Amino acid sequence: MRVSQLLIPTLRETPADAEVISHQLMVRAGFIRKAAAGVYNFLPLAWRVVKKIEQIVREEMDRQGGQEIMMPIIQPAELWQESGRWDVYGPELFRLKDRHGRDFCLGPTHEEIITDLVRGEVSSYKQLPLLLYQIQNKYRDERRPRFGLMRGREFIMKDLYSFDRDEQGLDVSYNKMYAAYTNIFSRCGLVFRPVEADSGAIGGNDTHEFMVLAESGEATVVYCPAEPCGYAANSERAISPPDLPAGREEPAPVQEVSTPGSRTVEQVTAALKVGPDRIIKTILYETEKGMAAALVRGDREVNEIKLQKALDVLRLEIAGPEAVTKATGAPVGFAGPVGLKGMTVVVDTEVEAISNAVCGANKNDTHLINVNPGRDFSWHKCTDIRLVRQGFPCPNCSTPMEEARGIEVGQVFKLGTKYSKVLNAVYLDEKGISHPIVMGCYGIGVTRTIAAAIEQNYDQNGIIWPLAIAPFHVIVIPVSNKDELQMETAERIYRTLSEDGVEVLIDDRNERPGVKFKDADLVGYPLRITVGSKTLAEGKVELRHRRSGLVELLREDELTGRVRDIISAC
RNA sequence: CGGGAUGUGGCGCAGUUUGGCUAGCGCGCCUGCCUUGGGAGCAGGAGGCCGGGGGUUCAAGUCCCUCCAUCCCGACCA
Structure with missing residues (x-):
């Protein structure tokens, strides 16, 4: 097919509303146009x-x-x-x-x-x-x-x-x-x-x-x-195996301590000089079945998917500040499981194993120390609700994961x-x-x-299509439209490749070569055949690989076989 | 859902603060000349109910109200 007759509306500038590279390139290279948010026209190349x-x-x-x-x-x-x-x-x-x-x-x-x-x-x-x-x-x-x-x-x-x-x-x-x-x-x-x-x-x-x-x-x-x-x-x-302490400490009596302004785990860690693995974090959620509390260790995050399953609910949204105050009697940052009422409590398996833990006291600027799960509070369910991150041990072989x-x-x-x-x-x-x-x-x-x-195949010049899914395999570019020898040669190559079953385009537009090269790179055809006076004088044409930039100089009679070899290798 | 921003020829933007006369620029597009190995040059041209509606005013792209669309961020780890 001929570029002059195809709808390939390339843009010189990146559209303002495209965020990720694939979106930018598909619009710029003339593949898609938006019809409404999240709804697109697919143009011929796409x-x-x-x-x-x-x-x-x-x-x-x-x-x-x-x-x-x-x-x-x-x-x-x-x-x-x-x-x-x-x-x-x-x-x-x-x-x-x-x-x-x-x-x-x-x-x-x-x-x-x-x-x-x-x-x-x-x-x-x-x-x-x-x-x-x-x-x-x-x-x-x-x-x-x-x-x-x-x-x-x-x-x-x-x-x-x-x-x-x-x-x-x-x-x-x-x-x-x-x-x-x-x-x-x-x-x-x-x-x-x-x-x-x-x-x-x-x-x-x-x-x-x-x-x-x-x-x-x-x-x-x-x-x-x-x-x-x-x-x-x-x-x-x-999943990742729980990090459990070697043994239980002797439980000490629960004690209130003043922690003014210490809302985050980091602040509590600093104020009370305890490791985050001694802190019990209490996160409140709203569900269609009412409020729920999720307890994880201070150095962990809640995996909401796991929590949703543990609670067997469809809707799970983290509670807003008002809801937290209403449920705990304290502002956000001081929630804790001791004395918490009117909600489903799910504890993570790691939390259950902490002795003499620190948690919020449900009272402004106050935390509790020496809290022991089971003794000081109970729960409806104890299961894995941790979010697994980089560095956590592999469940099969304990290697730190990535x-x-x-x-x-x-x-x-x-x-x-x-x-x-x-x-x-x-x-x-x-x-x-x-x-x-x-x-x-x-x-x-x-x-x-x-x-x-x-997203996986592009460079600063445009898309680099894997051969198997490229819109066309090859584009033939005559450098000058006015040069009869170039045009004849390009047309002949185009015809031969077409007849050979290669998906080939000829850029027959009356454009300067720079425009054609830029467009070819942007659209990302895997192979480009350039017919220009420089090489034609020696009876050769250029075969350029989009991905590597590698150029092969070939005689016209070698070209078809070479292209066919490349295409069939994929 | 909450917050923020934007909406001006096909694309990218300026102009809006401080209302004022024919609404600009670059790219693209059309015609001609010229040029042809990495987005050339010159000359001439076409193309815009300034997102919609309502209001204020002698006068609105510009001020006010409202709706819509688009983009981004957020939705709280206590």
């Missing part, structure tokens, strides 16, 4: 990349026995009410009514729809296992759409659902998808890492997220650097019978006995993968 990724996804899904289908974007509220998620999903669900006033939503995901489909069509063990997938637009009314394609409100996702007789079958399906995802992201040329993850609102048991490692990632990954170990988890999920940022591009879930039970999707076995179908779901954010690929 759409080609989408189709490339979709094709890789398709091939790997089909290879594992997946069957492609298409499900509706508009979904009836009844199904969501039946699964219970109409009320649970919250404001992220785009809701709408038809002219009769009936409720619908734009699908953020398709568990309900597909379970409904399958319950109607599958009734025998002979029809299982079944792997169905689609590549479809999804809608989530994000609290804060941002970062271009990374967190949009409309996005393209591949979602596959597996249906099996039992857990063993689910394991097989899960492993197939895990393998497929590894292939997909490898083929896309991405540096990624599968990590253990939290199952979140969708519900379920085992789950892994596929993280593309990048500074701009919104998720934190904690991993063990020790070679054979390989433990890696989303920090929402990560942290990295990641972009979640895929997730594999074992749903089990969560949806099949509530929606009554069952099959009959050989003996005619009815069982709920065992399900799994597996998503890949196609559009987010594009953003992730750019």
Whole structure:
């Protein structure tokens, strides 16, 4: 195709409203344009990349026995009410009514729809296992759409659902998808890492997220650097063995001490000359079931995902200053578990093991010392609610762990019978006995993968596409449009490569060479063929590699073979 | 949800404090000349209900009210 006829509106300046590099580059290089916050037009180049990724996804899904289908974007509220998620999903669900006033939503995901489909069509063990997938637009009314394609409100996702007789079958399906995802992201040329993850609102048991490692990632990954170990988890999920004292100290009597102005752990540490590991931090939360208190050691942070699970609540928000004062009788900074009433108390396993601890006294400018869990206060639940950070020991091998940022591009879930039970999707076995179908779901954010690929592949001049997902493989640039020999040569090369199946563009615009070179770098074509008088005099043309900047001087008759070799090597 | 900022040709911005006459600049776009190895030059041009609505005033891009949109930050570790 000809650059003169394609819509590739590149910009010289970085758009003012783009924050992350992938967003800036996709707008500047003419890939996307915004239609509304978190909603984008995909211009020809971007759409080609989408189709490339979709094709890789398709091939790997089909290879594992997946069957492609298409499900509706508009979904009836009844199904969501039946699964219970109409009320649970919250404001992220785009809701709408038809002219009769009936409720619908734009699908953020398709568990309900597909379970409904399958319950109607599958009734025998002979029809299982079944792997169905689609590549479809999804809608989530994000609290804060941002970062271009990374967190949009409309996005393209591949979602596959597996249906099996039992857990063993689910394991097989899960492993197939895990393998497929590894292939997909490898083929896309991405540096990624599968990590253990939290199952979140969708519900379920085992789950892994596929993280593309990048500074701009919104998720934190904690991993063990020790070679054979390989433990890696989303920090929402990560665990680490508790740091427990060797033995219990002799409990001393509780005592009030004056700590004027000492609200933070750091201040209390300084005022009372105790280590933060002796301090019990009491964080108050509001939930739909009332107030809750979370107790962690002074040198730890609360993992709200773990806490949410421990409390079994849907809404968990840290309490505001007024709520804290009302509940404890003291301003923020002096909350403590002793004598705390009217709320659910969850203590971290490390807190339970502290002797003669320090905590807030629920009284302004006052702390308590020599507090002993069990003796001086009780709790409703004692479990791991700590946030695991860099330096915490690995749960497998105790090596200090490290942290990295990641972009979640895929997730594999074992749903089990969560949806099949509530929606009554069952099959009959050989003996005619009815069982709920065992399900799994597996998503890949196609559009987010594009953003992730750019976050990992760019330089100061623009995007550097991995060959497998580049919008075009090669761009041919004649230096001067007025030079007949150059134009003829460029056109001939363009034709030959086209006929050879190479995805090639010719920049036939009547622009000065600098403009064409800048645009080519910005858009990020992996290969550039320059036809100019300098080299043509020796009967050669230039083949330049975008990533390395390496230039090869080749005769025209060597060119096609060389390009084909490079492309087929990917 | 809370806080902050911004909204002026396609893009990036100035002008708003202190109201005043034909609303500017750079880039891009169109025409012509010229030029052709890293975003050239000259000349001529097109393109703007100054986010919407309401108000104050002789007069509003500029002041007031209100709505909308967009971006950023925050949502409290006691």
